[in-house]
Each structure stands twice: as structure tokens, then as C-alpha cells.
Amino acid sequence: MSCTPRGFRPEHKPAKRKIGIAALSFVLLLSPACGPGNRLFDSGAHSGIGLGAGGGSSNSVVLISGGEPNSSQPPTASAALYNVSSNGISMTGSMNTPRAYFTLTPLSDGTALAAGGNTTFAEQTAEIFSPSLGTFQATAAMACSHYEHTATLLSNGGVLVAGGSSSECAELYDPTSKLWLAVGNTNAIRFGATATALPSGLVLLTGGSNAGSGGTSTNSAELFDPSTGLFTPTGNMQAARAFHTATLLSDGEVLIAGGENGSQVFSSAELYNPSTGTFTATGSMTSARVGQTATILQSGSVLIAGGDTASAATNSAELYNPTGGTFASTGSMSVARVSAAAVLLSDGSVLIVGGNSTSSEAEVFKPSTFQFSSGGNFSPAGLGVAAAALQQ
Secondary structure, eight states: OBOOOOOOOTTOOOOOBOOOOOOOOBOOOSOOOOOGGGOSOOSOOOOTTOSSSOOOOOBSEEEEEOOBSSTTSOOOOOEEEEETTTTEEEEEOOOSSOOSSOEEEEOTTSOEEEEOOBSSSBBOOEEEEETTTTEEEEOOOOSSOBSSOEEEEOTTSOEEEEOOTTOOOEEEEETTTTEEEEOOOOSSOOBSOEEEEOTTSOEEEEOOBSSSTTSOBBOOEEEEETTTTEEEEEOOOSSOBBSOEEEEOTTSOEEEEOOBOSSOBOOOEEEEETTTTEEEEEOOOSSOOBSOEEEEOTTSOEEEEOOBOSSSBOOOEEEEETTTTEEEEEOOOSSOOSSOEEEEBTTSOEEEEOOOSSOOEEEEEETTTTEEEEEEEOSSOOBSOEEEEOOO
16 A cells, blocks of 8 residues: 655645754664555555545545645635445534645554644654544654655555655554654655555655755656665656655556656656566556546556646546556546545445545545445645545
8 A cells, every 4th residue: 555645735835843863873663564465455556545635545434634725715624524335424523723735544443643744844743543532642753744744554554654754754653552663764755655555565755856846856766665665766767756646456567657747747658576676668648648647446446536737637537457557537527536535345336535735525436336426525625635545
């Protein structure tokens, strides 16, 4: 599962950063990653957990939280639960800290970790949502502030948080000790990058910008090894990208799609082969997109929805066929969405929420009909919302 930030801001508002990093010694309490049979993550990317790019942890309850109406208004702390059986959204306890462009990661005990994000500065705070209590509880502070970062659930239950906020800082959340543990830095600043957990237990990080939206994007990629806590470079992407999507396919390859390089929005896509450590071109999307969502379906196809085409936000969607390496248009959403969150549901459909500054309506994509329908409302409307399917 990849846990990526969906934080492309159409306004290109620069991040404000809180200065000051707590000193942590290098300690790694987590055991080495296990093979595919022992993984706690599932296929997906931007996110089976619903961080906007992704594939899907298929469960019947989805936690939705945060977001901001627009760049001139503060983020919200609101949170809600979407129920698959009722196709409805009900409010739950609010976060302790308002957040937008943060990460929300489901943990193996059924809770979820909300980390970082943007308030008036990049946050160092994190908190845990308990579905049994309907409340959030603060964790210890992170070592670094993170905004437009990635968060990836590892096979041993820990969470890797990396990049964002113009920093190479990375750290691990250990759910057993409930502490943040220092690891090696990434090899590049990765603001608006992607992170994808591979079947081997390694984590693939791709792209990102060195200075927020509109900064210089990179084509570099690297692998995080949980057994050593270190990042190692791998092959470069064909294009420098930020705010793109990365989706783990059923054959173990990773689909990279869209994004921007500061001056151009891409329709191109490429595949990462973990066996060779190389990227190769695949078919292009029907439209250039940045800040879109990408969700792997039970069929193995990938649903790409929304994003900004460089001229305007779009409500269009398309499907990637891994067999032919091609994209084809599918039904459109009712509203245009950028920096939305998408989650694969237990019935095979996809919930998409947020990404529009005026509409609070969520939508559900049904693969059987190739159409979107209403999924209830999460208020207030906003960009930079996060969502995660809770493990039950």
C-alpha cells in the first residue's frame, strides 16, 4: 500500500514551516520486513488507505478528516465515518489539531494515525483515532515538521513518515511503544512525492519538489529498507514529477502517472519494475493531471480521477488497463476535484471525498456500471482532506 499525500494546491501557496527539530538518536525497534504472506498492507497507492492517490484496504468503515475550504481559510479538525452498508457519512469526534494536506494511516489494531499537515505552519504533531471511543488522542511529537509528506504502513506494523516541508527528514512511528524513532534521511527533498510499500517489504519513494508547489521537481527515486532504516537510490523516472500518483499493481510493478515539474503538467505514465530497479514508459493518460487520485480496483485496473489539467480542475476519470498498458475514459464525477482522497471499499467500489472548495458531497464509483453516485456529505467542503479504511 502506498501512503501518499494528496496535497497539490491549485493556488501554489508556499508552505510555512515551524523551525526546530527535536534530537533523536538512531534507534530501530522494528523487526525486518516480512515477505508478502505476512504483510499488513494491501495493494494500492496516493492509497488503499485513502490518502488520495491510492489503492485500497478493503473495509466497511472509512475515517474522513481535515481539509481546508481554500488557501485563505484555516484547516478544519472535523472528522466523520463513512459506512459502506448504509452509504452514508456521520460525524465523529474531531481531531485535536486542525489539519490539511496531512496523512491518515490505518493501523493493524483498528485505529488510525493522523500525522503532520498544514495549519499556519507545517505540523510536528500527530494523533491516534480510536473507533471504539470516537476520539483522537495526541501522540508524542514527531522529530520534524511534515507537510505534503508521505506515510507508509510497513509489514511489521510501523509507519514510515518521510519528506515534505522542504526537508529530507524521515522517521518511524512504533505503535507498540507509541514513540517516533529516527531513521536515515532521504537522498532528496521530497515535497509532494509518493511512497509505495512493495511486496518485498521495501518502500519505493519517487519524485517530489525541492521547494513546494512550483519548485524544482526531481526524477530520482529511492528505496527504504526497514531492516536497516536506510534509504538507497534506485533507477530514475523518465520524467521529473511532483504531485503525481504511484499505484502498486497486481504483478508487483508500480504505475507512476501524471504530476508536474513546475512548468508542465503531465499526461505521461511509467512503470517501475522492482526486479530491475528501472522505470519504463507505458501508455499516456487521456488528459494531463496533477493532484489526481489513483486507486487499484479488484479487477486489477486502476481508477484515475480528477486533478488539475493546468488550465482547470477536472471532474473526468479514466481507467488504466495493466494488460494493454492503456488508459480509457470512464464516467465523470459530479464535480471537479483536486487533492481529494480515494479509498477502495469492501464491495469493490471506490469512495472519493474532498478536493472541491464549494461541494461537500462525496461520491462512489461503481466498477460494474463505470459511474459515480452520491456517497453522502462531509462538511465543510475542502481540499487536502484525508481518508483511511479502518482495519476491522
